[in-house]
Amino acid sequence: MTSPNRIALFIDGANLYSAARSLNVDLDFRKLSEFFGRDGRLIRSYYYTAIVEGEEFSPVRPLVDWLDYNGFTVMTKPVRRFTDAQGHTRTKGNMDVEIAVDMLELAPHLDEVVLFSGDGDFKRLVQAVQAKGVRVTVVSTTKSQPPQISDDLRRQADEFIDLADVMNEFSKPKPAFNRER
Secondary structure, three states: OOOEEEEEEEEEEEHHHHHHOOOOOOOOOOHHHHHOOOEEEEEEEEEEEOOOOOOOOOOOOHHHHHHHHOOOEEEEEEOEEOOOOOOOEEEEEHHHHHHHHHHHHHHHOOEEEEEEEEOOOHHHHHHHHHOOOOEEEEEOEEEEOOOOHHHHHHHOEEOOOOOEHHHHHHHHHHOOOOOOO
16 A cells, blocks of 8 residues: 655745735635545645734734734734835745745655745745755646736646636635625
C-alpha cells in the first residue's frame, strides 16, 4: 500500500484576496482545505499576510483569527509605512521571503505544494522546490482584467488551476445586499 500524497498549501493572502476580489467571490477556507486535501493527506496549510498594527479594527483580523483556530498556520508581520521621494506615504507588507523559507524547509516532507499566488517572483522558488522532487500546483486566475497570474509562474508550475474554474468548489455566497432603509 502506498502512502497518500503529502500536500501543503501556501497561501499568499494579499495575492489570493486580490484574485478572488477580481472574480467577485468570497472564499470559504474550510471548503478550500477540503478540496485540496482530497488528493492526499494535507500536512500543513499556511496563510501569509501583513497586518496594520495600532488600528482599532483591521478587516483582516477576523479572518486571521478564524484561520488560526481552524488548523491553518498563520504567518503575519506588521505593515511598514514609509515616505517616498515625492512625500507620499506608502505601506509595505511583502511576505515572499517567509513563503519561500517555509516552502523550502517543508519540501523534503512533501509530494505536492499548492501555491496560491500569481506573483512572478515565485518562479525561482517553484523551480527550487521542483528540483527537490516536489510537484507544484499554482492557483490564481487569468480570467480577470488584468490577469492575476504571471505567465512565467504559470508556465513553471507542474499544474495551474484557474481560480475562476474551481471557485464554485470553495466559494461562499456573497451576502445579500439589504436595500431597505
